[in-house]
Amino acid sequence: MRRAFVVAKKDLMIEWRSRMLLVRVAPFALLVLVLFAVALDSEPLILRAAAGLVWLAMLFSSLLVVQRAFAIETDDAALDGLLIASGEPSQVFFGKIIAAFVQLLSLAVLLVAGAIVLYGATVSASNIVLLVTTMLTASLGLASVGTLYGAAVANMNGKDSLLPLLAMPVAAPLLIGASRATEAALGSQTIDASAGWAWVALLTVFAVVFVSAGAAAFGTLVEAES
């Protein structure tokens, strides 16, 4: 895993330099939250939909994060050298996932805080663990799906439009699970905390499946297109 952490550190350093998350992705995600609120224009409706809106904004934003993660590899054809130097392509995959996970987790914290501020959502102390676990597992799931499909389209023409078309349907179970679990954590009347943990279990299975599948398929995907 040493090389995976080297790759992740490099990706995060580039992100820190370019400020892409701070300057483009985070404002975009917050804007989505605001626009949803404007469109719904009903406080009870917004409160009820808050969790779903947070994870929908997360899903859209994760596509930007993943596109950026592969753009830095393909802009100057760095991916070939990276695959060769890292030996095992799975090391690159894990490195990419770690970096995307860190960014998405930061974004999830920001968006949940945004929902609390903008929508008036609340979270009780007893549900904080559920909320944090949901953010951890759902962010890992989004990072793994995004990285897997990002790799698949990295060298294709029209990759920017292909990625959402391929990744969003696959991420639908994650969107549902994360929304339900967050709903439970936010104390919604429609779902209790114990049901929230069941959705977290689904999110965990989702993340494990896509991390495993991605580690196995990453090399074939990127090399088939390079």
Place this chain on the structure above:
Amino acid sequence: MQAVTTNDTALSLVDTVVVLGGFPALAGVSFEVREGELVALRGANGSGKSTLLRACAGLVPVARGTMRVLGVDLGARSTTNSSAMRRHVGLLGHKNGLYADLTARENVRFAARLVGASDNDVDEALARLGIDTRVASTRAVALSAGQRRRTALASLVVRRARLWLLDEPHAGLDSAARVELDAILRDATRAGATVVYTTHEVVNAAAPNAGTVPRTITLAGGAVASDVKGGSAR
């Protein structure tokens, strides 16, 4: 994973065919390269030079024939995992493979970290390519084309690969850097590395310096048209 064993042969291709998009980019290439040999690949555009390098790096699958790289079978029937072999291969393509938001030093350091090389190795590589000055702390996006090429070469040097695969490495370099590059390639072969590079230029292919005229393999239409060392055909 099989061990990377060589028996003094770094590259061995027999009737190697590589198909890209339904077109045979390599149409039955056969030659051997010994360890420590310096080989210039020449040929017109589309003759298969770049594809040959990428196939040797394990990035393009072999459709027919056999190919052994550092003793690892990458041929059409191979089920070998090439990962261990790849760590001993350094590839420099047409593009430099740099990260625009990292400085020259950070780019070279990243290449070093992947293979476990030290900061001293990074400093040595930067100095060898003449970019240990303020260039080292300049982001790649702000470097000139020549400086970017030097940085890419430093990233290759720091890896201490056993097989160097370079696609037109002299492109974009000034005359001083070309001379330095030729010296680096000679030093690499003296240290036991095998170097295969493509070029369109007779001067580089024929005489990096007196006394070390490289073997020159010319490709045409995806096949070997000639294989010459020191003026004598093989």
